[in-house]
Amino acid sequence: MVYPNSPFKITFNNKLITHLFIDDSVTKTSVSNEELLKIQQWLCSSPKITSLRVNTLKTNIAKVLKVLNTHFAENCNYTPNVYIHPSFTNVIIIDSGNCSTEFEKFDKEIIVDTDCASAILRGAHIYAPGVLGMVSGCQVNENVSIYADVAKKCKKGLQRIYENDFKIFIGNGVVKMQRHQLFATENITPSGIAVEVTDTISGCVPINENILPIGEILLQNIPSILCVHNLNPKSGDVVLDMCASPGNKTTHISELMQNKGILIAIDKTPKKVAQLQKRCEDFGAKVYSFQADSTAILSDTLSCSNIIDGPPFSPQSFDKILLDAPCSVLGKRPQLANRLSENEIKSFVPLQRKLFESAAKLLKPGGIMVYSTCTITLSENEGIVAWALKNFNFLELVQPDLSLGEPGWPGTSLSDETRSLVQRFGPNSEVDSVGFFFAVFKKKT
Numbered sequence: 001m002v003y004p005n006s007p008f009k010i011t012f013n014n015k016l017i018t019h020l021f022i023d024d025s026v027t028k029t030s031v032s033n034e035e036l037l038k039i040q041q042w043l044c045s046s047p048k049i050t051s052l053r054v055n056t057l058k059t060n061i062a063k064v065l066k067v068l069n070t071h072f073a074e075n076c077n078y079t080p081n082v083y084i085h086p087s088f089t090n091v092i093i094i095d096s097g098n099c100s101t102e103f104e105k106f107d108k109e110i111i112v113d114t115d116c117a118s119a120i121l122r123g124a125h126i127y128a129p130g131v132l133g134m135v136s137g138c139q140v141n142e143n144v145s146i147y148a149d150v151a152k153k154c155k156k157g158l159q160r161i162y163e164n165d166f167k168i169f170i171g172n173g174v175v176k177m178q179r180h181q182l183f184a185t186e187n188i189t190p191s192g193i194a195v196e197v198t199d200t201i202s203g204c205v206p207i208n209e210n211i212l213p214i215g216e217i218l219l220q221n222i223p224s225i226l227c228v229h230n231l232n233p234k235s236g237d238v239v240l241d242m243c244a245s246p247g248n249k250t251t252h253i254s255e256l257m258q259n260k261g262i263l264i265a266i267d268k269t270p271k272k273v274a275q276l277q278k279r280c281e282d283f284g285a286k287v288y289s290f291q292a293d294s295t296a297i298l299s300d301t302l303s304c305s306n307i308i309d310g311p312p313f314s315p316q317s318f319d320k321i322l323l324d325a326p327c328s329v330l331g332k333r334p335q336l337a338n339r340l341s342e343n344e345i346k347s348f349v350p351l352q353r354k355l356f357e358s359a360a361k362l363l364k365p366g367g368i369m370v371y372s373t374c375t376i377t378l379s380e381n382e383g384i385v386a387w388a389l390k391n392f393n394f395l396e397l398v399q400p401d402l403s404l405g406e407p408g409w410p411g412t413s414l415s416d417e418t419r420s421l422v423q424r425f426g427p428n429s430e431v432d433s434v435g436f437f438f439a440v441f442k443k444k445t
């Protein structure tokens with residue numbers, strides 16, 4: 001089901017997705033307008049499957065499957081198909097299949113922001129910070145209908161029906177927190193589940209990580225799982241995760257390393273590093289985390305450094321590097337509204353190049369690095385790969401061990417053969433997931 005017709009503002013310039021902006025010169029990919037429309041509609045719809053990664057450092061897949069099956073049988077109006085992903089031994093797929101998307105609306109309503117609405121459409125419950133409005137008189141355990149504030153005009157704490165042409169009906173739920181708990185006091189950020197979702201117009205069965213002890217499972221998209229799988233971290237490796245918070249991929253790396261070796265995880269701000277540390281602790285991941293700007297963690301003059309002391313590091317320090325770069329996030333699904341400006345989108349490429357340059361130098365000869373983004377633009381994906389191959393002749397692109405995506409788009413200096421080595425995730429991919437991109441590089445020996 002497609003929600004609004006486009007996630008973007010009317011003034012959004014589609015060239016931002018399909019063109020390569022290099023030093024003010026513009027090159028166009030041959031993605032047709034028809035294909036672009038298909039991508040936009042796909043971005044506005046929800047994936048029908050939910051994937052979750054089982055943390056085998058703390059539990060096993062058989063136990064998780066049992067808990068999930070019991071949970072769905074006891075708590076849901078519809079029992080989804082739950083199975084182990086054919087390509088991964090630690091990933092479970094929840095396929096909502098033909099779950100009904102037609103149900104009655106209730107008189108009482110809850111208004112949520114678009115990020116929260118997007119999460120609900122993928123099967124999340126409503127957490128307190130996402131609630132913008134709740135009609136007065138709502139009681140705990142009462143049924144309510146849920147609407148998304150696409151216009152972003154709803155004032156926090158609204159207590160009457162929200163009159164706005166751009167509110168979208170998202171689904172129904174059962175109230176678990178009252179108004180005074182949600183909006184009451186200044187200086188206290190409310191937390192916890194405010195509304196348990198029962199039905200959504202996407203047909204995704206609600207699922208919550210809290211049905212298992214913390215750190216045993218993580219709701220994670222298949223392309224993100226695949227990207228770490230192709231980094232192939234092993235016990236004993238020295239690995240760098242350059243842009244690591246909140247730590248979804250870091251915890252996967254530590255699991256594949258069986259906590260043996262050295263895993264360094266970096267993020268730029270103290271708040272993000274705190275989130276990263278908490279996640280690693282919850283998941284039992286042995287990680288050395290640091291707050292730093294990863295564009296400046298290399299010291300050309302340092303001949304040797306003790307890696308676990310943190311940056312700066314000397315060149316050629318790491319066997320494996322993940323550069324999961326900050327990006328325009330235009331691969332998010334479903335998108336209900338997007339307010340990114342042209343300048344904001346363009347600002348990512350220079351940062352991605354700087355981060356890439358650090359990574360390329362920090363990689364050992366024979367080492368593997370993965371560059372990834374959760375966006376669909378040509379500039380941030382194939383554009384970065386083409387620029388990297390031109391500027392770092394000591395790097396080569398390698399075929400991922402496991403490919404479930406599509407070849408890269410044309411429009412850069414990459415040949416057809418090279419484009420078949422990168423992995424782009426869009427409406428034509430084998431997996432029904434988010435928009436994503438990754439490329440695997442090896443440093444020549």
Ligand SMILES: C[S@@+](CC[C@H](N)C(=O)[O-])C[C@H]1O[C@@H](n2cnc3c(N)ncnc32)[C@H](O)[C@@H]1O
Nearest residue numbers: 243244245246247248249267268293294324326
């Ligand atoms: C795409 S997110 C990473 C997601 C993470 N890899 C995961 O899977 O959970 C990008 C991260 O890069 C961080 N970041 C942005 N600029 C950075 C820089 N110059 N150095 C280090 N981290 C940076 C952001 O704070 C953000 O947490």
